[in-house]
Amino acid sequence: MKKIFHQLLRATLLTSALLGTGLPTAQAADNAPVKMQALRGGTPVDQDNAPTAFKQERDHSPSDRDFVQQPPLIPHTIQGYQITKNFNKCMDCHAWQKTKASGATKVSVTHFRTREGQELDSISPRRYFCTQCHVPQTDAKPLVENTFQRARGLQ
Ligand code: HEC
Ligand code: HEC
Numbered sequence: 032m033k034k035i036f037h038q039l040l041r042a043t044l045l046t047s048a049l050l051g052t053g054l055p056t057a058q059a060a061d062n063a064p065v066k067m068q069a070l071r072g073g074t075p076v077d078q079d080n081a082p083t084a085f086k087q088e089r090d091h092s093p094s095d096r097d098f099v100q101q102p103p104l105i106p107h108t109i110q111g112y113q114i115t116k117n118f119n120k121c122m123d124c125h126a127w128q129k130t131k132a133s134g135a136t137k138v139s140v141t142h143f144r145t146r147e148g149q150e151l152d153s154i155s156p157r158r159y160f161c162t163q164c165h166v167p168q169t170d171a172k173p174l175v176e177n178t179f180q181r182a183r184g185l186q
Contacts, residue, residue, distance in 0.1 A: 088167045098182040102164040109167060114160055121161045
């Protein structure tokens with residue numbers, strides 16, 4: 032339950048960050064001026080906010096999944112792992128030709144299909160930014176109580 036919450040939270044934060052918007056403004060009346068507040072606050076885009084306190088998880092064995100279609104949680108630290116236009120640190124270990132040496136799980140076969148359904152021989156662009164879907168997990172108290180339960184088939 033915690034896992035899913037954190038994943039959703041992460042996804043929401045990420046989406047908001049990408050869209051550059053903060054809270055939904057749908058309630059604003061049509062012609063009222065909309066005040067946009069980005070997650071980065073008033074910091075100009077050519078500057079970074081000071082990092083907030085966060086703790087990297089220690090490496091552990093793979094976590095159970097809560098439903099079969101869930102992107103598995105990352106069971107190891109990803110501190111310093113860069114995913115840029117030219118380089119993807121995750122694929123250093125998770126690419127099919129690297130897994131024998133690294134012992135990492137091969138990226139899923141679903142990750143080679145483009146959104147048009149074409150099968151590629153390397154990672155599909157829509158699966159390039161791994162941490163868009165895969166996140167490490169902290170065993171923390173849920174920020175908001177919820178009643179989520181693991182899918183019955185996996186209980
Ligand atoms: C240095 C090698 C290495 C790098 C780099 C690496 N991983 Fe891993 N990863 C592993 C290994 C090894 C395992 C398997 C651990 C096990 O089975 O005990 C693993 C497991 C995983 C799993 C769990 C799979 C499952 O079935 O539960 C996910 C998800 C994952 N990694 C995502 C990532 C992402 C995303 C990145 C980049 C941010 C990344 N990894 C970078 C080595 C690596
Ligand atoms: C758009 C979301 C998304 C992105 C981006 C993504 N994944 Fe996944 N990943 C999933 C989902 C969902 C699953 C489980 C279902 C499946 O296999 O497709 C999965 C499964 C996996 C697995 C487990 C495979 C297995 O056999 O159990 C690994 C390892 C993995 N992904 C690694 C990666 C790495 C590395 C990247 C970046 C190069 C990445 N993923 C990018 C959603 C994503």
